[in-house]
Amino acid sequence: MVEQSDHAPLLDWEEIPQTELAQTKENGSETSPPDLGSFGSTASGIGFSTSAGVPAVVTAVASVNGSPHLDHPGPWDVPSPIHTDPGISLKERVGWEERDQIVSVFVVTFDTRSGNMVEWCLPQDMNLDGVEFKSMASGSHRIANDFIYFRKGSYFGLACFANMPVESELERGARMKSVGILSPSYTLLYRYMHFLENQVRHQLQCPGSYSPLEAFYEDKKAVLPTSGNGLVSVCPTRAWIPAINRCMHPEMKITHPAGCMSQFIRFFGEQIMVLWKFALLRKRILIFSPPPVGVVCYRVYCCCCLANISIPGLGVSVPEFRPFFYINVADIAALATEVSYVACTTEKIFEEKKELYDVYVDNQNVKTHRNSLQPLLRLNGADREKYRKLSEQRQMLLYTQEVDGECTSNEEDLFILFFMEQNNRIFQTLSEVVASNDPTLTADHVRAMGLDPQADRSFLVDLMEVYGIDAMLVIDNPCCP
Incomplete structure (x- = not known):
């Protein structure tokens, strides 16, 4: 535990010197702030080096190249275990630096x-x-x-x-x-x-x-330039900005107590796959919980991680999926103008404000008042297969950490990369179909995405509409799925 200091006030928040950080990384581990356990600071996909002013666009997982993986064993093609250099953390692969900007x-x-x-x-x-x-x-x-x-x-x-x-x-x-x-x-x-x-x-x-x-x-205190509209410009506008995939948030780097992702997975279980679909569709997700609200803010962050995509240029026209974190009745006017967000609240009155959200999460209960989204609440075989694969990878990671005490991989990296690979697989397959001579999406293509051709039909139709993907879906839609 960190004891409160009643003298030399700056000592209570002084960061670890960069020289010490470098030494610990050389030894195969990273130093964490006291009493917060081990951390996994993650910048998803795009790094802004404020010291050099050079953007770094990072594809964290391999894209699906060539034809879809139609020969994958089993009924659905699910993400395989993530093969990355165990000595390099996701944070180090991104190579992102950021200066303090307290306003x-x-x-x-x-x-x-x-x-x-x-x-x-x-x-x-x-x-x-x-x-x-x-x-x-x-x-x-x-x-x-x-x-x-x-x-x-x-x-x-x-x-x-x-x-x-x-x-x-x-x-x-x-x-x-x-x-x-x-x-x-x-x-x-x-x-x-x-x-x-x-x-x-x-x-x-x-x-x-x-x-x-x-x-x-x-x-x-921050010394930031002011743009013409009076708002602080964190990342100066440059010619490369339009090419950045806005679905990959440079802000997506939040450190939390060890086990946050693990708790998120255990708390929601297979329902994570339901939240994943709503997140990928950029729906307005509101999570209710009584105080304390800190752990619920972490659930907001975890929900945002479900929608990461690292294919450059994809989704430039779709709404940004940034977290609002905690909200209260004073935010009602602001939320009324939002088309996509994840937030949490301790105020039960929001449940009655159905015009402000698409998906309402109360404890482990995920529900929606929109009829068009009701089919997405039902888990199918492909969802359970993906969750099984995620659980297997987590167990393998935990075993590796137990056997190899110097393992630098963590559950945050695993969690983010698992869903990023799943999302990349879907959009890479869609891109290949659209670019082909016959832009027709078949059941084999859908299985290659790790989806169920029948049960995920409405999800796939909505997904193509949200992201502006023009392909023909020829999968039969039986009257009794």
Whole structure:
């Protein structure tokens, strides 16, 4: 456990020197922040090297070349085990660097008369409207502590919440605060989790002592150019931007406690395959859970990982599939304009706002009110075969980690690459069919994608429509599938 420091405030959030990181990588392992276990920081597909200003487009898995794999044994062609250099992590293959870009740091408190309110922030002219509700999830008064990822306009935030009993009638026996930060991307927010946890405890014990937060902001504040519309431009516009596959998010690099992906798989089980289809179709997915909400924010991230594709240029015209993380009633107006997102909430009222979402997830129960999407809720043989293959690969990885203590592969890499390969296989096959002299999609093509020609027919039709793929589907659609 990391002990809170009451002196030299910068020591609570100082990162590991690059020289130490290099040494640990040479020894076959990576150093993680204390008390968070082992990490798997992942940048999916596209790396932005802010130091060199050169984009790196990375295809993490081999594409399906030539004709579809029609000779694969078994009824469906499912992704085979991922063959990558065990000494190179996904993060290292991407080769992506990013500098700190903290645009704001703030303290939110609960006042018994005024409710949630921002009590302090830097810079003082920062527009933080709504942050007081995003940083304290509805229902948090019932728990002792939590952390929350959220989105504020063009920024992403991370806040740590704590609830401390006090002998004060004015505070009604409890003092609740959150300390948070904002950044243009959520990729590096995890670095400051312990600092925020330490600072929220410090704020509860010594209200009004902001010097550590002031020092933090002065050291980490972003110096970013402003575009003509007043929004921060994180990645300057260049000639290569249109060629980037926008389905591959440079932001998709979030570090979490060891076992997050494993917990996600165990929690949803085979239902992951249902979520995968909705994610690939860019549907609006809303996850409900009572507090604490931190672990649910990780489920939002895991859902986004299901839709990764590394085929350059594919899906440029489809909606971006970025996470909103935690939302509340103050986000209703913003969500009304979104055509694709993944978010979580602790407010049950959202279930009644059916115009705001396509898919509603309550515990392990995945449901949709849209009749056209109802067939996607039913698991078929191909779905179960893919889940079986994923489970086998996980067990093999766990066995390898147990036998070989220096194994650098992790479940996050396995999870992301498994679904990326599955998605690549589908779109590579579709691309080959469209480019052929006879753009006709047959049952053999569909099996080569790892799909069921009959049960996945509606999914495939929707997929081609969403991604603008012009091919003829000749698979019979029996009246009684």
